[in-house]
Amino acid sequence: MSKNREIGDIFDRIADILDLCEDNPFRIRAYRNAARNIRELSENIEDIAERDELTKIPGIGTDLADKIKEFITTGKINHYDELKKKFPEGLVELLAIQGLGPKTLAKLNKELGIKNLDDLERALDGKEILTLRGMGVKKIKDIKRGIELLKQSGERMPLGIALPLAEELIFEISRIPGTEGTIAAGSLRRMKETVGDIDILTMAENGERVVKAFTKLSLVKEVLAAGDTKGSVILKNGMQVDLRVVEPGSYGAALQYFTGSKAHNIKLRTIALDKGLKINEYGVFRGTENIAGETEEEIYKTLKLAWIPPEIREDKGEIEAALNSKLPNLVELRDIRGDLHMHSKWSDGKVTIEEMALKAKDLGYEYIAMTDHSPSSRIARGLSVERLYEKKKEVDTLNKKIKGIKILMGSEVDIRGDGTLDYPDEVLKELDIVIASVHSGFKMDRESMTKRMVNALHNPFVHSIVHPTGRLIGEREAYEVDMDEVIKTAKALGKALEVNSYYLRLDLNDINVRKAIQTGVKIVISTDAHLPDQLGMMRLGVATARRGWAEKKDVLNTMGLKGLTKWLNEVRDK
Ligand code: DGT
Ligand code: CA
Numbered sequence: 001m002s003k004n005r006e007i008g009d010i011f012d013r014i015a016d017i018l019d020l021c022e023d024n025p026f027r028i029r030a031y032r033n034a035a036r037n038i039r040e041l042s043e044n045i046e047d048i049a050e051r052d053e054l055t056k057i058p059g060i061g062t063d064l065a066d067k068i069k070e071f072i073t074t075g076k077i078n079h080y081d082e083l084k085k086k087f088p089e090g091l092v093e094l095l096a097i098q099g100l101g102p103k104t105l106a107k108l109n110k111e112l113g114i115k116n117l118d119d120l121e122r123a124l125d126g127k128e129i130l131t132l133r134g135m136g137v138k139k140i141k142d143i144k145r146g147i148e149l150l151k152q153s154g155e156r157m158p159l160g161i162a163l164p165l166a167e168e169l170i171f172e173i174s175r176i177p178g179t180e181g182t183i184a185a186g187s188l189r190r191m192k193e194t195v196g197d198i199d200i201l202t203m204a205e206n207g208e209r210v211v212k213a214f215t216k217l218s219l220v221k222e223v224l225a226a227g228d229t230k231g232s233v234i235l236k237n238g239m240q241v242d243l244r245v246v247e248p249g250s251y252g253a254a255l256q257y258f259t260g261s262k263a264h265n266i267k268l269r270t271i272a273l274d275k276g277l278k279i280n281e282y283g284v285f286r287g288t289e290n291i292a293g294e295t296e297e298e299i300y301k302t303l304k305l306a307w308i309p310p311e312i313r314e315d316k317g318e319i320e321a322a323l324n325s326k327l328p329n330l331v332e333l334r335d336i337r338g339d340l341h342m343h344s345k346w347s348d349g350k351v352t353i354e355e356m357a358l359k360a361k362d363l364g365y366e367y368i369a370m371t372d373h374s375p376s377s378r379i380a381r382g383l384s385v386e387r388l389y390e391k392k393k394e395v396d397t398l399n400k401k402i403k404g405i406k407i408l409m410g411s412e413v414d415i416r417g418d419g420t421l422d423y424p425d426e427v428l429k430e431l432d433i434v435i436a437s438v439h440s441g442f443k444m445d446r447e448s449m450t451k452r453m454v455n456a457l458h459n460p461f462v463h464s465i466v467h468p469t470g471r472l473i474g475e476r477e478a479y480e481v482d483m484d485e486v487i488k489t490a491k492a493l494g495k496a497l498e499v500n501s502y503y504l505r506l507d508l509n510d511i512n513v514r515k516a517i518q519t520g521v522k523i524v525i526s527t528d529a530h531l532p533d534q535l536g537m538m539r540l541g542v543a544t545a546r547r548g549w550a551e552k553k554d555v556l557n558t559m560g561l562k563g564l565t566k567w568l569n570e571v572r573d574k
C-alpha cells in the first residue's frame with residue numbers, strides 16, 4: 001500500500017505549497033481531499049489505475065488521475081517538482097505550526113527572509129516582526145505555542161498511519177525465508193495513540209541474512225544499522241523501524257522486553273528480584289539457570305502473574321491487578337455489534353446511506369446509526385429540518401429494502417455556544433439517536449465550555465457527546481473543559497460518551513476512558529466514517545478503550561439491537 005501513502009503525501013505537499021502561493025482555495029481543498037481519500041483506500045492505487053478506474057475514487061478528476069498515472073509510471077510528478085522550486089523546503093514545513101497560516105508565513109518569508117524554524121524562532125523573539133501588518137503580541141504567543149505543540153508531537157506518528165505500515169512490513173518480513181513468528185512490539189503493540197518508532201521482532205537461525213533482506217525492502221529509504229541480531233532503517237515516509245531477530249528459546253522474553261513499556265518492565269524486574277530471579281530479553285534466570293523464555297505466558301507465570309494484555313502494560317496498576325487475579329477482561333473488536341456515528345452524502349459523507357449500510361453489514365454489524373450534521377455545520381453541509389425529514393424517509397425505505405442490518409435514523413447535532421442544540425426538541429425527539437458535538441467556538445474559557453457541554457447533556461433527547469474534547473492528534477489541543485464534570489453529569493443522567501475511532505481523534509483518549517468507566521459511564525466506540533473503508537478504523541477506537549481498561553459491559557455498542565433500542569428509549573424516559 002506504500003504508493004497510496006507516497007501519492008497522498010505528495011498531494012498534501014502540493015496543497016501546502018499552493019497555500020503559500022495563495023492559490024485558489026478550491027484547488028487546494030481538492031488536493032487535500034484527494035490526499036486523504038487516497039491514503040484511506042483499502043486497495044493498492046496501482047491496481048485501480050490498471051483497471052483505469054482512478055476517477056472513481058472520490059475527489060479524483062482526470063487532472064489528478066493523470067498525475068497519479070505519471071507517478072506510477074515515472075516515480076515522480078513534474079508539477080510537484082516545479083512547485084517545490086518556488087520556496088525553501090524548510091519554509092513549507094512550517095505550515096504544520098498551528099496558529100501560523102500560509103498568508104502570514106508567505107509574508108514572513110518575503111519581508112523578513114524567514115526560511116526555516118530557526119529563522120522563525122529568532123524572529124519571534126525580535127522586535128522587527130511587530131512591524132508586520134497583523135502581527136501583535138497575541139499572535140506571536142499563539143505561534144510560539146504552536147511551535148511548542150509541534151515539537152511535543154515532534155516525530156511521533158499517529159497509530160492509524162503506523163499500524164498499516166507495520167502490518168505491511170510484517171507481511172514482507174514473514175516472506176523472508178527462515179523467519180517465523182514475525183510480530184510488532186513496542187508502543188505499536190501497546191496500541192499507543194502515537195508511536196515514536198516501529199519495533200518488530202522475528203525468529204530466525206541466520207539473523208544476518210534476515211537483517212540484510214529486511215534492509216532491502218522497497219519501503220526502506222536509509223539503513224541506520226545492520227548487524228546479525230538487529231537492523232534499523234528509515235522508511236520513505238521518515239519513520240524509523242527497528243527489527244530484532246531472536247532465537248526460539250528467547251522469543252517470549254524478547255517479545256515481553258521489547259513490548260515495554262519501560263515503566264512496566266522496570267516494575268516486573270523488581271518483582272523478579274524479590275523472588276531471587278533475574279529477567280532480561282533472553283529469559284528469566286535463577287542464578288545461571290534459564291527457567292523461562294519461549295513464550296510471554298511463561299515469563300509472566302514464573303513471576304506468578306497472569307499474562308497481561310499489551311495495551312495496559314503501562315505500570316498503571318496492571319501488575320498489582322495481575323498479582324491479585326483482578327485483571328480486566330478487555331473489550332474486543334469482535335464484541336462490537338454496530339457503529340453509531342457515521343456520515344453519508346446527505347451531509348459531508350462520500351457515499352449513500354445504502355453503501356454505508358451494506359459495508360457495515362459486511363463487517364457483521366447488526367445496526368448502524370446514520371448521523372449526518374445539523375444546519376450550523378455549513379461546511380459539512382448540515383441538514384435543514386426539511387432535508388432531515390426527507391432523509392428519514394429514505395432511511396425508512398432502506399430499512400424495508402435491506403435485510404440483516406438496521407439503520408437507526410440519527411443526527412450529529414451541533415452544540416451551540418450556550419449549550420442548546422441545533423435542532424428544536426420536537427425535531428430531536430423524532431430521531432432514533434441524537435449525538436451531540438462541538439464544531440465551533442473552540443476557544444471558550446474552561447468554565448463556559450464545561451457549562452456548554454453539561455447543558456447539552458441535559459437536553460432530554462441527547463444520547464451521547466461525541467469526540468468530547470475535540471483534540472486532533474498533533475494538530476489541535478483538547479478544548480479547555482472540565483472533563484470530570486462532564487463525566488459526572490453523564491453518569492447522573494445515564495448518558496454515554498464517545499470514543500471516536502478516527503485516527504487523529506481517538507477522543508476520549510485512554511486516560512479519560514478510564515475515568516469514565518470508573519465513574520460508571522458507558523462509552524460508545526464509533527468511527528465517524530465518511531467513507532465505507534473508514535468503518536475499519538473501529539479497531540483503533542477499541543484499542544483506545546482497551547488502553548482505558550474498558551470491558552465489554554462498559555461499551556454501549558456491544559449490546560444487540562434489542563438491548564440498544566431499550567437503552568436509547570430509557571435514556572429519554574429518565
Ligand atoms: P516509542 O517508540 O517512543 O513510541 O515507545 P516504545 O515503548 O516503543 O519505546 P522504544 O522503541 O524506545 O523501545 C521499545 C521497548 O523496548 C520499550 O517499550 C521497552 C523496551 N526498552 C527500551 N529501552 C529500555 C530500557 O532502558 N529498559 C527497559 N526495561 N526496557 C527498555
Ligand atoms: Ca517503538
Ligand code: CA
Pocket residue numbers: 186197198199242
Ligand atoms: Ca525502538
Ligand code: ZN
Pocket residue numbers: 341342343412528
Ligand atoms: Zn461526525
